[in-house]
Amino acid sequence: MAICYGKFEMPEKIKVEESKDDINYVKFIAEPFGRGFGHTLGNALRRIMLTALEAPSLISVHVEGVPHEYTAIDGIIEDMTHIVLNLKGSKLRYLPNDGESNPRGIKQFSHQLDITEKMIVDGKGSHKVTVKEFLGDSIFEIVNPNDHIMTKLLLEEVMFLQRELKLKQVSMR
Numbered sequence: 001m002a003i004c005y006g007k008f009e010m011p012e013k014i015k016v017e018e019s020k021d022d023i024n025y026v027k028f029i030a031e032p033f034g035r036g037f038g039h040t041l042g043n044a045l046r047r048i049m050l051t052a053l054e055a056p057s058l059i060s061v062h063v064e065g066v067p068h069e070y071t072a073i074d075g076i077i078e079d080m081t082h083i084v085l086n087l088k089g090s091k092l093r094y095l096p097n098d099g100e101s102n103p104r105g106i107k108q109f110s111h112q113l114d115i116t117e118k119m120i121v122d123g124k125g126s127h128k129v130t131v132k133e134f135l136g137d138s139i140f141e142i143v144n145p146n147d148h149i150m151t152k153l154l155l156e157e158v159m160f161l162q163r164e165l166k167l168k169q170v171s172m173r
Helices: 037-052 081-087 119-121 131-135
Strands: 003-004 009-011 013-018 026-033 054-063 092-094 107-115 126-130 141-142 148-153 159-171
Touching: 054 081, 054 092, 081 148, 092 159, 107 126, 107 131, 119 126, 126 131, 131 141, 131 148
Parallel strands: none
Antiparallel strands: 003 009, 013 026, 054 159, 092 141, 107 159, 126 148
């Protein structure tokens, strides 16, 4: 029997269901609630959890020879806007060092991407650049290293793409 305080109906108990297959999944069941109150409580819990999670976020991308984000790059199918959107979809994890003074500060790194003719021939006329290739050796762990960033087509020249990225540790909300 549900406990009622005026028109407000309180849940009797909260049940916890843990998944045997996935260690990262837990389901909390609290019922019954008054009409609309479940959504209110769920949104509050979601917002609390999202502010508690932190992850690196891309705040700046500079590619040498590209004046602005709407520019097309010779030999690349995607324009700079799509490349930035693909980069923003990459999931990174940052594990700070113990002696680091500012783990939430802006991390800036520069890297040169070399796409050789052999890589393009092996890909049958194009080479799909992944997050791992684009970011290179960085201080971040890449959660989805095989996600697509851009596609280089076969042209006469070998491509050397110099880029500079800035990332910052931010909350997920």
